[in-house]
Amino acid sequence: MTKRSFDIIMSLALLPFLAILAVALLILNPFYNKGSLFFVQRRMGRNCEPFQAIKFRSMTDVPQVSRSADCPLEVDRITPLGGFLRKSRIDELPQILNVLRGDMSLIGPRPDYYDHAVHYLEQVRGYRQRHAVRPGISGLAQTELGYIEGVEATKRKVSADLYYITHTDLLMEAWIVWRTISVVVKRGGA
Numbered sequence: 001m002t003k004r005s006f007d008i009i010m011s012l013a014l015l016p017f018l019a020i021l022a023v024a025l026l027i028l029n030p031f032y033n034k035g036s037l038f039f040v041q042r043r044m045g046r047n048c049e050p051f052q053a054i055k056f057r058s059m060t061d062v063p064q065v066s067r068s069a070d071c072p073l074e075v076d077r078i079t080p081l082g083g084f085l086r087k088s089r090i091d092e093l094p095q096i097l098n099v100l101r102g103d104m105s106l107i108g109p110r111p112d113y114y115d116h117a118v119h120y121l122e123q124v125r126g127y128r129q130r131h132a133v134r135p136g137i138s139g140l141a142q143t144e145l146g147y148i149e150g151v152e153a154t155k156r157k158v159s160a161d162l163y164y165i166t167h168t169d170l171l172m173e174a175w176i177v178w179r180t181i182s183v184v185v186k187r188g189g190a
Helices: 002-032 080-088 095-101 114-123 140-145 150-167 170-185
Strands: 038-044 050-056 105-107 136-138
Touching (some): 002 050, 002 105, 095 105, 095 136, 114 150, 136 140, 140 170
Parallel strands (some): 105 136
């Protein structure tokens, strides 16, 4: 209950920043990131249920994600402005709307693209258990391991996520918030 209340209060506090950034990106997008402002993607959430994650778009539009769960990120699709959004993690900010809707938390295991997540359910031990809690905009695996690609790296991510789920307390939540701020300030995004 306390975690959910904190999520709502912090997300509401971040809404003005989201609005300001959205307006700025609406002005910049036609020049540096042609296409829609937002990117909505089906992700796997709590109890393995799908939900629509909202982000600022950082890549050129494609009708459907074609890479498999083991393929590397299509860096050639990242736009000039998108590169900045990803490095600064600003592209993640619209997910506070997912937090307000109850799909996500500020801190928790990062949600994966749904089709990849279905693959990981079959390939990675413990992957289903990481969905016992709401996924987060940031999480222990995100801050400590960085961007994860493929089945082998996902095994390490799941290990960190399960550690978070079984050992979470106020101190760990504060640590993850601190590490997230540190990554954003150092522009350590993907």
